[in-house]
Amino acid sequence: AQSVTQLGSHVSVSEGALVLLRCNYSSSVPPYLFWYVQYPNQGLQLLLKYTSAATLVKGINGFEAEFKKSETSFHLTKPSAHMSDAAEYFCAVSDQYTGFQKLVFGTGTRLLVSP
Amino acid sequence: DGGITQSPKYLFRKEGQNVTLSCEQNLNHDAMYWYRQDPGQGLRLIYYSQIVNDFQKGDIAEGYSVSREKKESFPLTVTSAQKNPTAFYLCASSIDVPTTEAFFGQGTRLTVV
Numbered sequence: 001a002q003s004v005t006q007l008g009s010h011v012s013v014s015e016g017a018l019v020l021l022r023c024n025y026s027s028s029v030p031p032y033l034f035w036y037v038q039y040p041n042q043g044l045q046l047l048l049k050y051t052s053a054a055t056l057v058k059g060i061n062g063f064e065a066e067f068k069k070s071e072t073s074f075h076l077t078k079p080s081a082h083m084s085d086a087a088e089y090f091c092a093v094s095d096q097y098t099g100f101q102k103l104v105f106g107t108g109t110r111l112l113v114s115p
Numbered sequence: 116d117g118g119i120t121q122s123p124k125y126l127f128r129k130e131g132q133n134v135t136l137s138c139e140q141n142l143n144h145d146a147m148y149w150y151r152q153d154p155g156q157g158l159r160l161i162y163y164s165q166i167v168n169d170f171q172k173g174d175i176a177e178g179y180s181v182s183r184e185k186k187e188s189f190p191l192t193v194t195s196a197q198k199n200p201t202a203f204y205l206c207a208s209s210i211d212v213p214t215t216e217a218f219f220g221q222g223t224r225l226t227v228v
Contacts, residue, residue: 041221044205049216051214102163105150
């Protein structure tokens with residue numbers, strides 16, 4: 001069974017600092033990986049996705065993630081945090097062999113940004 | 116504007132009552148999903164449907180029921196058999212291909228009073 005693990009339920013950074021949110025996956029087949037962002041009492045919005053093309057994926061709002069097969073990781077980064085980045089971030093995996101799009105989510109990481 | 120509409124945004128239920136959460140999409144997506152979100156637990160799949168008149172149980176289907184009579188609509192009923200229904204419920208839809216992302220509604224917060 002596939003799964004994702006997000007290390008750290010909360011991450012705190014100062015405005016302008018590097019953002020690093022960790023995601024490790026477990027999958028017996030090449031996975032498709034996604035990062036979503038959720039603002040309070042809102043739905044989820046896609047930040048970026050990896051679908052076996054380039055291993056470095058650029059997304060919206062200056063975020064990017066690198067797929068590292070040897071480390072089974074797909075960490076999310078942003079060079080300089082902004083106050084508006086404060087939200088909850090979810091990593092998700094989809095199995096390309098199920099024949100349909102079924103996401104398994106991590107438990108989420110809440111990003112706190114201080115002035 | 117294409118998207119997914121969930122209603123109501125907030126819902127209060129008395130013990131022993133069934134309630135139905137609405138989800139409508141105009142994205143022409145075949146697949147639709149219901150997730151439950153609890154603090155610290157991420158999103159867990161309740162039911163999904165790949166096509167009209169067909170749906171499958173997800174990981175936590177007990178106490179819930181769904182229907183898919185129209186492509187655009189996928190309502191979720193929280194029955195009295197669901198022992199702990201207070202949660203945030205999210206509906207999503209997608210093209211039924213693993214590489215594509217799911218699009219989410221704004222959610223319904225259900226509280227048992």
